[in-house]
Amino acid sequence: MKVNKNYANLKESYLFATIGKKVREYTAANPDKSVIRMGIGDVTRPLAPAVIGAMQKAVSEMGVAETFRGYGDDYGYDFLRTAISDYYNKKGAEISSAEVFVSDGAKSDVANILDIFASGNTVLVPDPVYPVYVDTNIMAGNKIVYASGNIENNFLPMPDENVQADIIYICSPNNPTGAVYSAEQLKKWVDYATAQNAVILYDSAYEAFICEDLPTSIFQIEGAKNCAIEFGSLSKSAGFTGTRCAYTIVPTELERDGMNLHKLWSRRQNTKYNQLPYIIQRGAEAALLPEGLAQSKTDIDYYMQNAKTISDAISELGIWFSGGKNAPYVWLKCPNNLKSWDFFDLLLEKANVVGTPGAGFGSQGEGFLRLSAFANHENTVLAMKRVKDILG
Ligand code: PLP
Numbered sequence: 001m002k003v004n005k006n007y008a009n010l011k012e013s014y015l016f017a018t019i020g021k022k023v024r025e026y027t028a029a030n031p032d033k034s035v036i037r038m039g040i041g042d043v044t045r046p047l048a049p050a051v052i053g054a055m056q057k058a059v060s061e062m063g064v065a066e067t068f069r070g071y072g073d074d075y076g077y078d079f080l081r082t083a084i085s086d087y088y089n090k091k092g093a094e095i096s097s098a099e100v101f102v103s104d105g106a107k108s109d110v111a112n113i114l115d116i117f118a119s120g121n122t123v124l125v126p127d128p129v130y131p132v133y134v135d136t137n138i139m140a141g142n143k144i145v146y147a148s149g150n151i152e153n154n155f156l157p158m159p160d161e162n163v164q165a166d167i168i169y170i171c172s173p174n175n176p177t178g179a180v181y182s183a184e185q186l187k188k189w190v191d192y193a194t195a196q197n198a199v200i201l202y203d204s205a206y207e208a209f210i211c212e213d214l215p216t217s218i219f220q221i222e223g224a225k226n227c228a229i230e231f232g233s234l235s236k237s238a239g240f241t242g243t244r245c246a247y248t249i250v251p252t253e254l255e256r257d258g259m260n261l262h263k264l265w266s267r268r269q270n271t272k273y274n275q276l277p278y279i280i281q282r283g284a285e286a287a288l289l290p291e292g293l294a295q296s297k298t299d300i301d302y303y304m305q306n307a308k309t310i311s312d313a314i315s316e317l318g319i320w321f322s323g324g325k326n327a328p329y330v331w332l333k334c335p336n337n338l339k340s341w342d343f344f345d346l347l348l349e350k351a352n353v354v355g356t357p358g359a360g361f362g363s364q365g366e367g368f369l370r371l372s373a374f375a376n377h378e379n380t381v382l383a384m385k386r387v388k389d390i391l392g
Pocket residue numbers: 041104105106107108130171175203205232233234235241245246
């Protein structure tokens with residue numbers, strides 16, 4: 001027998017394990033210090049009352065024979081697929097409910113989507129970025145080429161016509177840099193993908209944090225329905241990181257290599273996946289209806305207040321940064337040309353603040369650090385005061 005030897009090509013993922021180990025060692029040696037964690041990418045605010053109410057009602061329905069539900073619809077209940085397509089239509093992206101596939105996570109879907117593509121494709125991945133794209137393509141045996149983000153391009157790499165690609169990942173707002181593409185920039189990516197006969201895999205997990213007039217979906221861009229698949233998630237927008245609900249939008253007209261990708265993904269999902277619980281789908285529907293959206297907006301505003309506290313402090317220090325305006329992350333250049341991990345150590349030991357070393361998100365992340373806006377507000381204010389005290 002043979003195993004998938006591509007797994008041997010994966011780099012060990014030390015990032016969060018090493019952060020955890022360093023913080024544990026520091027707090028054990030310094031029990032009197034209060035360490036503030038600004039490294040996490042997980043939400044902290046509870047689910048909205050409208051979501052809880054809908055899930056409680058659904059739990060009761062499950063205990064009554066007339067309203068009990070067993071296996072759900074293959075691609076998600078119609079009520080949720082419609083709530084998602086309505087959410088898109090309201091922002092000018094024409095999506096039908098039939099194009100929406102409900103799932104348990106954008107993480108699983110960005111990985112699972114590779115099932116419908118042959119192994120050996122050339123895949124263009126931004127650097128730095130959410131590490132799942134790189135690792136899943138290594139597992140699949142694909143060839144990875146990188147689109148470098150840097151200070152010159154504000155961590156928004158643009159297409160290079162001399163680079164050939166079959167699959168293109170775009171993450172906007174980006175994790176970890178918080179950078180967001182404009183409509184003009186996304187149009188260039190759509191035109192490039194169309195010319196290359198490539199498919200864009202567009203991750204919009206942080207779209208709800210966009211406050212300025214910037215695209216929140218690739219499907220707001222002309223021509224995208226012929227070249228893109230979008231992954232959305234309620235994890236960050238509605239606090240569903242533990243509850244789980246996401247969705248993938250595959251346009252019905254999307255074809256490549258003589259095959260319809262919507263049909264391939266339908267087939268993949270009904271063969272390998274049995275959908276989210278009814279209770280969670282009712283909670284997700286409530287999150288996308290006006291009352292739930294208004295309640296989640298309060299939490300997003302809370303996080304964005306933190307993002308402003310962080311970016312104001314970093315800008316007062318005269319340090320280069322991106323993000324913080326339309327994303328819950330601030331991505332900053334380590335002062336004095338420190339390397340990511342050296343600056344991480346300095347912040348931990350001198351300010352008792354934990355960030356995420358940029359080097360963990362790709363080679364272009366070296367020399368940068370990510371601060372997250374998901375901590376509580378008092379701690380965020382205190383953390384920034386400490387950072388200013390040591391760097392000011
Ligand atoms: N996409 C990006 C860019 C992320 O940063 C994350 C989580 O941090 C995810 C997807 C995961 O989303 P989900 O919780 O829906 O699996």
